[in-house]
Amino acid sequence: MDFRPLAHFTAQDTWLNDPNGLIVRDGRWHLFFQNNPHGPDWGNMSWGHATSPDLLTWTRHPVAIAHEGPEAIFSGSAVEQDGRVAAVYTSAYADGRQAQSLAWSEDGFTFVKDPANPVLDRGSTGFRDPKVFRYGDSWRMVSVEADERTLLVHASTDLRSWTEVGRFRDEPGTGIWECPDLFPLRLDGEELWVLVLSVQDADGSRVVHRVGSFDGSVFTGGPPRLLDAGQDFYAPATWTGAPAGRRVLLGWMAQPTYAGATPTSPWRGAMTAPRDLSLARVDGSPVVVQKFSPEVTAAFSREVADLPPAALVRCGFDGDASWEFRAGPDVLRLAVEDGSLVVDRRASGLVDFHPQFARVDRLPLPAGTTGFSVLLDRCSVEVLAGPLAVTQLVFPREPFDELRTGGSASARVFAR
Structure with a gap:
């Protein structure tokens, strides 16, 4: 990869x-x-x-x-x-x-x-x-x-x-x-x-x-x-x-x-x-x-049905929700649970190169949040939700090519 x-x-x-x-x-x-x-x-x-x-x-x-x-x-x-x-x-x-x-x-x-x-x-x-x-x-x-x-x-x-x-x-x-x-x-x-x-x-x-x-x-x-x-x-x-x-x-x-x-x-x-x-x-x-930055959002302006290797994803929700970025057995999971954003990379691919890498984080979302932006790339995910920002590395063995949603989740995918 x-x-x-x-x-x-x-x-x-x-x-x-x-x-x-x-x-x-x-x-x-x-x-x-x-x-x-x-x-x-x-x-x-x-x-x-x-x-x-x-x-x-x-x-x-x-x-x-x-x-x-x-x-x-x-x-x-x-x-x-x-x-x-x-x-x-x-x-x-x-x-x-x-x-x-x-x-x-x-x-x-x-x-x-x-x-x-x-x-x-x-x-x-x-x-x-x-x-x-x-x-x-x-x-x-x-x-x-x-x-x-x-x-x-x-x-x-x-x-x-x-x-x-x-x-x-x-x-x-x-x-x-x-x-x-x-x-x-x-x-x-x-x-x-x-x-x-x-x-x-x-x-x-x-x-x-x-x-x-x-x-x-x-x-x-x-x-x-x-x-x-x-x-x-x-x-x-x-x-x-x-x-x-x-x-x-x-x-x-x-x-x-x-x-x-x-x-x-x-x-x-x-x-x-x-x-x-x-x-x-x-x-x-x-x-x-x-x-x-507007240069980034302008570049990712083409809405697509499938998940490309680099994508800007606009995520929305009105209750508990989940978004799973998948590549075969490798899964990066984002979720909204009880007012918190969950980022789980424990099964996201190569995770055993350091004992502190495989982890799940649970972060309180700002009150009133109903959506966030995700920038996904070959080895990273960045989530911006107003005053909350989350940056994580991920190393899937193949590029993520499938997005599954659950609960109240919605997602619009944009490619360059």
């Missing part, structure tokens, strides 16, 4: 993880990403590169920023200054130190490292994942001290000289924070700020978001809520410079615990479908709502 997805980005024959440096320039969506250019396992971390005119058709390019000597190129972001693209990334050195560095590009494809690197060094082994954005007439960088579960805010006018201006910490806990993103969204005419963090601890990995305020130095937010309740969603980032003020998100479709064991060699790792973000109120509190 060829598990390479038809509607999601993968590296050609190497390892991929976090999306990095997402920026729109000259009508192109640039996707940089964590990449081992030498094989399908984690290591030799560099920035791979791809571009797309439509968020679905991707052209792979040569490695943009390569590991070199004692320096690995960890996650970061990209912005445009004075007509050049500045990649701001974590230099991870062989001695364990992590610091922030710059690389510059005239064309967005070929990068030259700044001779002043690293431009921000705290002498730390957990200082990483810079996200840079414009705030007023200067730059802000949010990054993490991962092991201290602390968000750092720095300010700069030139991307080279940085001053710490604020911090954010949560309640005491264990584990690490990674891959912060901080951006504004509007709700009822009010500008609110969304902080996204990827978290790893004894309970596994997950992505949470908080909605609150930001004054250029201090973020103040409400309690953390899951951004995606699935098992295979991590290290998301949003594009800088998306058109029409859109906030478009992309995540790594994997679970760090078993990402290195997935049965897809010679490539390993895929991105989610792009999602447009907005805010809505749930029980009086603002939360992030995700929808498949």
Whole structure:
């Protein structure tokens, strides 16, 4: 079985993880990403590169920023200054130190490292994942001290000289924070700020978001809520410079615990479908709502009777319901039971490559939900239901080719 997805980005024959440096320039969506250019396992971390005119058709390019000597190129972001693209990334050195560095590009494809690197060094082994954005007439960088579960805010006018201006910490806990993103969204005419963090601890990995305020130095937010309740969603980032003020998100479709064991060699790792973000109120509190980006829904516009290998399925219900995606003996089961969404991949195909993969999840649906969208691909399923998002990998031995419904379920299937 060829598990390479038809509607999601993968590296050609190497390892991929976090999306990095997402920026729109000259009508192109640039996707940089964590990449081992030498094989399908984690290591030799560099920035791979791809571009797309439509968020679905991707052209792979040569490695943009390569590991070199004692320096690995960890996650970061990209912005445009004075007509050049500045990649701001974590230099991870062989001695364990992590610091922030710059690389510059005239064309967005070929990068030259700044001779002043690293431009921000705290002498730390957990200082990483810079996200840079414009705030007023200067730059802000949010990054993490991962092991201290602390968000750092720095300010700069030139991307080279940085001053710490604020911090954010949560309640005491264990584990690490990674891959912060901080951006504004509007709700009822009010500008609110969304902080996204990827978290790893004894309970596994997950992505949470908080909605609150930001004054250029201090973020103040409400309690953390899951951004995606699935098992295979991590290290998301949003594009800088998306058109029409859109906030478009992309995540790594994997679970760090078993990402290195997935049965897809010679490539390993895929991105989610792009999602447009907005805010809505749930029980009086603002939360992030995700929808498949309009480029995705426009591409899946042809309604069909049979289930193709990649499909957008519009599911409806008015009570308990079930949807079974089948390929011979392999079954991925979605269901609505007692107001919860059930995602059962225990019999979905290849499940024994890691003891944590075969599982069933039961997730409360938002009140009043009567439908959701499913994007099915050769090795993944993404479910979006207002503020609930669920991303799971699946590895059927043949592509799912049959959809059975039960109870009050309805389904409309759309192909590219």
